Amino acid sequence: MNADLKREREQASFDVLKITHMFDGGKAATDRRRYLERVIERDPTDIFSNDDNHYLHRTERHVRATAKHVRLVEICRKLGIGKECGGELCESDDFYFLLDAVADDLPTALHWVMFLPNIKTLCDDEQQAKWLPLCRDWKVIGCYAQTELGHGSNVRALETTATFVPESKGGKKGGSFVIHSPSMTAAKFWPGTLGRTANHAMVIARLIDGEGVDRGIHNFIVPLRSMEDHSLLPGVKTGDIGPKIGYNNMDNGFAYFDNVEIPRRNMAMRFAEVDENGKYSKKHVSAAASKVAYITMMQVRAMIVMGSSKALAMATTINIRYSAVRKQGYNEDGKTEVQVLDYKQQQHRIFPLLAASYCFFFSGRKLWDNLKKIEHKLISKKPVTKVQVADIHATSSALKSFNTMVAADGIEECRKACGGHGFLASSGLPELMCSYLQSPTVEGDNHMLPQQVVKVLLKLVQAVQSGEGVDAYTTCDSYSLVPSLKALFSGQREKCLAVNKTDMKDLPTLLLAFRHRAAMLLINVAKQLNDDVMNGKSMQEAWNYALVAMAKSSKAYSLFLLLRNFMEGIMEEQRSKLLGRAEVSVLGDLARMFALYWMEKDIGDFIHDGYLTAKQASWVAPNVLEFLDAIRPNAVALADARDLSDFRLKSALGRYDGNVYPHILEAAYKDPLNSVDPGPAYDPELKRLITGGVGVYSGTASRL
């Protein structure tokens, strides 16, 4: 092992394994994860090797990634994984451990991320009984086809139609739907797994019932390809949408439907149905059932929030290990070189991201748990209010938007902070980033979501202002804002109570500041909307002008929640005795660093209304520097604690053993450009130039 890394590890003040167990949820889970990682790494077929990823053409990578999926199913069947779920892999925790262990994107992903959950939540029992076994046996591989070439987030504007045709007018027995793309921009465009892999799609289309009435958006299971030979079915045209900035294993696809007829019962009929005569009706399902469907879909967002923690963990692990190995500049002795990790500038770029990766873990876990709790309540018929559902929608929207922004920017910062070598594919960071870049855009664009957050929170503001209905929020995340909202409305000026620099490191003090800021910015949005409407703008216009302020407000709310959940999460771990004092202490440092760093970044928000005095504000930046010092000796250990294997990191720079340079070279030698010498451009091109065969200046200049 590299001597610097060895020394770094020896100086850690805490037990790395305890933190690893915390992330996994206990020792047993760590052991199971590690076992499954070994299954993949040591698989004798070598299909799972990621060593050649960067040298393959996209087509080869896609084929290879498909092979990984097939092998994964084979392994599961051999090992009995998922057997406890009747062979439904997607219900088995082990399957997700294995997916993580593969450390590569599989073209089949949308099958379990969207297609299956859709069937489970939107289809009635009979439909589920038909489709789920087909899915389980991978006879049906599905995707989720919502967005169209011309329309993304604005679901109301989708063009694809599903028109009912009764048996009497040429439809199938029991009636049919005809799925049709009425224009070029109506092409389904973007769905993952659609392009080359899926043989079925859950298509979102406008339902035109037997009376010709447009009933809005509904879901339809549309067979795309034969389950016998994968040939396209009549009227269906699909393909891959072409190369992307990342995520290129995946065949995101397009699909045109030219009057494609499907059985009436391929409409997902849990919440609404069309009968054999084409009569449309909403089903009398309990409000709870539709809430369950909604909550289930929100879980995808929770997974993205948890993913933001993991992505940052990968990037910071790579950067921190490399920064410990890499030297630059001389120490005061003029001879030994400085570890890059010792530069305050480097620490200031990376440690707050390390802190964020820890912080996001606690909020991701809490969000996930809360969604599961609500789901469980609904299933066991306990009351869940609209307010509660809206509140968790706001929380998940705010966190999705903020966390993926921080993670995307953070991965890139980690990459840049590896200097030149971070530009190499073999650093692992380019692919990590480029594939991650989908996250800020999918499942609600990061710049759309703040509106939804604020829309929900403004109702709380109104409740506080009017004094009516605040009680409905007691179990909600947003209820934590109420004291500051009340103070602001009562004209009582909240002020930071720190009297010295040390006070300004106190977590409860910091949390109060973030609460005040979030409440203040939220009220400012309400005021701006109100003023603009008073001054003659329409509500839509006023809303438009407030979008910038809403983005700020949503971010401030996220930071408040994140810090609160970080603090609560640490306390929970402390109570559960999984962590000792040393671990709690270092997590506390990360939480303080996180809070102070973001306070420093947005300091204007904290001082412009006098919440912080200039004096108090002047303590923030020096405190950040102090926590850089505090975290420095534990930095490598805090990265190690995420227990990301070399196989998963796929990085010459981030290796556990620190043996960076030979692996950079090894990766270089492998490039196909080096397979012949002179290189492949010499004979056909360079040779003429160098040896003088590329023409000469003629006597007079001529024009082509």
Next chain:
Amino acid sequence: MNADLKREREQASFDVLKITHMFDGGKAATDRRRYLERVIERDPTDIFSNDDNHYLHRTERHVRATAKHVRLVEICRKLGIGKECGGELCESDDFYFLLDAVADDLPTALHWVMFLPNIKTLCDDEQQAKWLPLCRDWKVIGCYAQTELGHGSNVRALETTATFVPESKGGKKGGSFVIHSPSMTAAKFWPGTLGRTANHAMVIARLIDGEGVDRGIHNFIVPLRSMEDHSLLPGVKTGDIGPKIGYNNMDNGFAYFDNVEIPRRNMAMRFAEVDENGKYSKKHVSAAASKVAYITMMQVRAMIVMGSSKALAMATTINIRYSAVRKQGYNEDGKTEVQVLDYKQQQHRIFPLLAASYCFFFSGRKLWDNLKKIEHKLISKKPVTKVQVADIHATSSALKSFNTMVAADGIEECRKACGGHGFLASSGLPELMCSYLQSPTVEGDNHMLPQQVVKVLLKLVQAVQSGEGVDAYTTCDSYSLVPSLKALFSGQREKCLAVNKTDMKDLPTLLLAFRHRAAMLLINVAKQLNDDVMNGKSMQEAWNYALVAMAKSSKAYSLFLLLRNFMEGIMEEQRSKLLGRAEVSVLGDLARMFALYWMEKDIGDFIHDGYLTAKQASWVAPNVLEFLDAIRPNAVALADARDLSDFRLKSALGRYDGNVYPHILEAAYKDPLNSVDPGPAYDPELKRLITGGVGVYSGTASRL
């Protein structure tokens, strides 16, 4: 043409062509540029087509890009381009127009960007007479080999040695140097053009003279490959360093030297020499000559600053046109859809970047002109002081660091703000960004440069504080800071004089605020350093702790210079009568937007010391919104004015005609993944899975 774009263009308040001429430097230059662009676009060989770029394997793209270079030389010779420079293409303006027109990265680039300028500035006359004709005729294709696998910015730590061997001890006639890589980390690593293309390298190595004395870093021309057949010369090992996040046409390379002997006179001997006996001596060259060399190297940085303007212009052009075409959400009528460009949030993301692309143009031009002026003074033996050289070093470092950061982040913001379609390679934005990402790292890492800026500026601070030597700065950029520095030292409190929201749109008022902020942050760095040393830290330690503050300070200085140059640039254009009132007015809007946007972003800096009151600060964000309104009707025209042809933009989203959707689809169809149906993964992989050939659960779960 798309109807929305047509309407956008009709509503512009100014003459687009006048602004185009401003960017080009006059009508004649625009015409020439357009003519040369047509030469490339209409070249009958089709070599220059960029249509297949995204579908080619890296090796194919590299070969193709090499072919482009060869064809370019051929075209130049046919058209007589560069004939006026004796065939030295790299001295011909037309050659650079053509390079821009090609709109693709050429593997030969380091030949003219670094190798040739090195020969011209560091070699003596006799050496130049030998090498320049070989370069001109492309018999020699060179690269610049400085960075090593283990060492980048810290030039002092380079390991490669060049050891003198006299004829008497087996050296060549007149003596030799032996170039050697003493360790694995000594491998030259990163130099562009080195991997597969170059047959010579300008190698930076430690000179060990005839007495065995290490004379530090010097430059040596090292033949790598035979000029006859491109075979590697004895002892040389080179290759490509493998795939990168971008810039993959280029064969960035590595090189090991195993005791490679070169003639003594291959050392660049303008400033120092080693004679036949191995005696080392500095040459008595005028101080001016070494300054010229330094200034020449700084021009690369000026080119990067200008490049930041162009890169942002490309990204904002693509985004603005697409945002005008793309619709999302409904207008108040509930039927017609809203142009994405009408959302304030979208404007707030993009218009400041549009303003930055304009702003950076003026500073890039000024920096370039100033460097040329100094160079000219030096050549014509007029006095140039050390202070002046240091000052322009600070300016170029500050601007390089800040501008490339804004451009890199800005391109990505433009990409994200295209929503899903920005993720497509066919949007043009992924490649634009990924190739641009080299800029923040090369030629002085953006996070290293602020130290150098502050080091220079601290001398001015000292001069102002002591009252001695300030006059030496009168012709310097940094002299503009003096009034605020003086005020701060005299304890006189500068304050913003705006009495209402309108005052806060006044450019001189805004500039004063940016000046105050820059001076204040600079003095804070000085104070922090001073305090830390007083409190017992070593200077190196104190310096380390101040790095974060230096980064802020350098950024603040950049913003001050950028705004000042923007204002002066507009006034110059106004005086020269190239622009009319309408054009000046819209440029003024951009300048105000630029200033207010950055003030809003960093508002804490402006209020924490009371320069702005809370009241004054509260006018900033609403003013930004007002300028979004002001710029909105001219947005498309301001993008058009950069006159970036579709051929150069390479973007389905950014097309001049707005015909976005058919071109997205066309690009999708072309992906090789679509060349067969079912796709290439079906037969080898998916088939087994779907038709049931991937094993079954055995009776008891077994372990692999």
